[in-house]
Amino acid sequence: GAVVSQHPSRVICKSGTSVKIECRSLDFQATTMFWYRQFPKQSLMLMATSNEGSKATYEQGVEKDKFLINHASLTLSTLTVTSAHPEDSSFYICSARRREGRETQYFGPGTRLLVL
Amino acid sequence: GDSVTQMEGPVTLSEEAFLTINCTYTATGYPSLFWYVQYPGEGLQLLLKATKADDKGSNKGFEATYRKETTSFHLEKGSVQVSDSAVYFCALYSGGYQKVTFGTGTKLQVIP
DSSP states (O other), X not given: OOOEEEEOSEEEEOTTOOEEEEEEESSSOOSEEXXXXXXXXXXXXXXXXXXXXXXXXXXXXXXXXXXXXXXXXXXXXXXXXXXXXGGGOEEEEEEEESSSSSOOOEEOOOEEEEEO | OOEEEEOOSOEEEETTOOEEEOEEEEOSSOOEEEEEEXXXXXXXXXXXXXXXXXXXXXXTTEEEEOBTTTTBOOEEESSOOGGGOEEEEEEEEETTTTEEXXXXXXXXXXXX
């Protein structure tokens, strides 16, 4: 199967610091990776889509300077929450897709971020 | 735009009860339909999918049939177990699988 990992699984940080979350496809090359945010008891909200080697495409209302996405290779994408504030506390989930066409997304286990 | 509507939860059932979680959708074109499951503290796992009308997806005793005439993809299981307690998300893929639209999720709690 296609396995996607995230690191760290949970992180607690102080307000004003930056936090980096890694998303890796372990046994396949991901042409596209996606970052979602999930609020408590709510659905997943797509934040951005990234293709390897190009800039991420952000959804409306998502601050690109706040949530920096780097898709450095076909197996790694990172999300950096810059100058985090308590309202950024959330569950962040990444997904990866192997190739174009009718291909499902494979989801990572998620990262719980708590900003104090 | 595309949308997915799920029944509101939480749904509480006794073990071995019959489960139905309703899901309806609106979409242009011919979307593919999915059910994902999220266990506490974890990410999403693909449960089952159907890619065209009248297809039935099944896995681990769960089933859902793609009904184009009623734009529905209801999830069913004949006999639930405590281990099925989780949040279930209905989702559709559209735009050549570029875009995924999720429902709001339905929490299922199965009691012994």
